[in-house]
Amino acid sequence: MPTATARPAARHAREPGTPPRSLVALAAILLAATTGAAVWLLPAEADEWAGPARAARPERLGAATAPPAGRPAAERVADSGAAAPAAGGxxxxxxxxxxxxxxxxxxxxxxDPQDGARWFALGHLTAGRDGCTLRWGGRQGQGGDPVPGRLDRLRAAGGVAGLVFGGPTGRELSGACAVPATLTAAYRKAVGDFGAAYLDFEVQDSADDETVLRRAEAITALQEEAREGGRSLAVGFTLPATETGLAPRDQMMLRATREAGVRISVVNLLVPIRPASAGQSRLRPVASAVRAARPQVAEALAEPVTEGRIALTSVLAGPESLSPADARKMVAFAARNHLAWLSTRGAAPDPEVVRLLSAPPL
Structure with a gap:
């Protein structure tokens, strides 16, 4: 029987200085209880539309951790995390x-000049019947174009106007006009005729490589002419976005346009606001679209950060699509996420919503 008695003895033997097993078990129980209480006391994840701002962090491109050398200081993101506005945009x-x-x-x-200049975007300018002439909605105006005269009054009232090319109907001019010099001249004429402060391209032809490059070369020429004249010409692109961000073809279009020499001031995300399920916020998909598009835009523009380089345009099915409460949340969201600007398309929003969206964040 010596073997049978030796095994229990070995099992209960412990090294000198080792605490008894009962004490170890008690300590483990206390540690688990303390950890569980601490986790239970942690705050729940804040609503993206109502929670505090998250610390801004650079979107990495490879190993990039700082803005490219040589960029103007006005285009860099301040140490405080505030958005750097797009130059002239x-x-x-x-x-x-x-x-x-x-x-x-x-x-x-x-x-209202009492409140300073307000921004307006006029669209959509598309190709006319001859393919190389810009028309509102692709149609010839009757009795001359009345828009320039309206813009003079708009500027006198304190407004600043830009032009939107392309859009959901008609062809963007670069897709219809295959002669580069003629295309550039048509864009140049529009800038001069309407005194445009910025240009926005709402493109539907991102997969057409020839059109993308033709448009990029024309814009590059206009921006170079503006620089030589001591002016800036802000250029942006309006693109549809979903909860997964931008479509791959749109990301490639932005990259090809930037590589062709265009300085893209802002990428405007076009996001529809749809009815939400019970208990869900209809703004959550909008927030998801912005979050998903942020690294995509950073990569396409070769920028380590996107503060001030993304705008948000909500597409409304009706005035009820955006309530005053939604508008307040959207303004706060734009400030926390350093968006360049906000806008709406589709149905006209309620006047109170417009007032709230136009007001600076508190």
């Missing part, structure tokens, strides 16, 4: 005016 809230449908548009009341 819109800010705050941008009012879209459908000049193709209503060339005799009324002057929005937001253009």
């Amino acid at each position: 819109p800010s705050g809230f941008v009012t879209f005016v459908d000049a193709a449908r209503t060339p005799l548009f009324g002057l929005p009341s937001a253009a």
Whole structure:
């Protein structure tokens, strides 16, 4: 029986200085209880639309950790994390005016010189019947184009106007006009005729490589002419975005355009606001679209950060798509996420919503 008694003895033997097993078990129980209590006391994840701002961090491109050398200081992101506005481009809230449908548009009341300049985007300019002439909605204006005269009054009231090329109907000019010099001249004429402060391209032809490069070469030429004249010409692209961000073809288009020499000031995300399920926020898909597009835009523009380089345009099915409460959350969201500006398309929002979107964040 010596073997049978030796095994229990070996099992209960312990090294000198080792605490008894009962004490070890008690300590483990206390540690688990303390950890569980600490985890239970941690705050739940904040709502993206109402929670505090998250610390801004650079979107990495490879090993990039700082802005490219030689960029103007005004284009860099401040140490505080505030957005660097796109040079010469819109800010705050941008009012879209459908000049193709209503060339005799009324002057929005937001253009108030007491509050400073307000930004407006007029669209959509597309190719006319001859393929190389710009028309509102692709149609020839009757009795001359009344828009330039309306813009003079808009500027006198404190507004600043830009042009939107392309859009959901008609062909963007670069897709219809295959002669580079003629295309550049048509863009140049539009800039001069309307005194455009910035140009926006709402493209539907990202997969057409020839069109993408033809448009990029024309824009590059216009921006170079502006620089030589001591001016800046801000250029942006309006692209549809979903909860997965931008479509791959749109990402490639942005990259090819940038590599061709275009300085892209901002990428405007076009995101529809749809009814939400019970208990869900209809703004959550919008927030998801911005988060998903951020690294995609950073990579396409070869920028380590995207603060001030992304704008958000909500597409409304009706005035009820965006409530005043939604508008307040959206303004706060734009400030926390350093968006360049906000806008709406589709149905006209409620006047109170426009007032809230136009107001600076508190």
